[in-house]
Amino acid sequence: MSIQPAVRAAVDDDWPRIWPIFDAVVREGQTYAYPLDLTMESAKPWWMSEPPAETVVLEEGGVLLGTAKMGPNRPGRGAHIGTASFMVSPTARGRGVGRRLGEHMVAWHREHDFTGIQFNAVVETNTAAVRLWQDLGFEIIGTVPGAFDSPTHGRVGLHVMFLPLPG
Structure with a gap:
């Protein structure tokens, strides 16, 4: 089942x-x-982005299904390359929420004239995400071995993934 509701900008009341x-x-x-050890208060600045970045949500029938944040990967001379992070509610996984947020994120970066999107740390054992990003055109350009300490798999690699956005 595919999610059809529109992705929208998050507001403070969504936190x-x-x-x-x-x-x-x-x-x-x-x-x-x-x-x-993050609390609701201390976590907010980690996720709720300020311009030129943006945090978005996807909801259906008043239920929040997922969220993403996107914007420049680096400031200054690196600001032409974007990045993003995604979280899908455990109860909404497998329903196309991540894909819908990912498609929105790619379009957002195109609309804001980024020349590419770089994911700095995609956990290699997160195979659903790796597959989704590859389906959307991202390539694994490198892997940092053992850079993530998974409670299930032990130390696993972090992929750096990239999608060029030709202008």
Whole structure:
């Protein structure tokens, strides 16, 4: 089943609904190296982006299904290359939420004249994400061996993935 609702910019009032997704994903420990002791207050600046970046949400029937943040990968001379991060509610996985957010993110970067998108740290055992990004045209351009400490798999690699956006 594919998700059809539009992705929209997140507002401050969305944070209390984003937080349970953020907290669940971070505590699972399979995809992000965020500190484990984050609270709702201390986590907010890690996820809620300020311009020129943007945080978005996807909801259906008032239920938040997923969220993403996107913007420049580096400031200054690196600001022409974008980056993004994604979190899907554990209850919404397998429903096309990540794909919908990913497609939105690629379009957003094109609309904002980025020349490419670089993911700095895609956990190699997160095979659903790796497959999705490859389906959207990203290539693995390198892997840092043992850079992520997975509670399930031990130390695994982090892929650097890249999608050129020709102008």
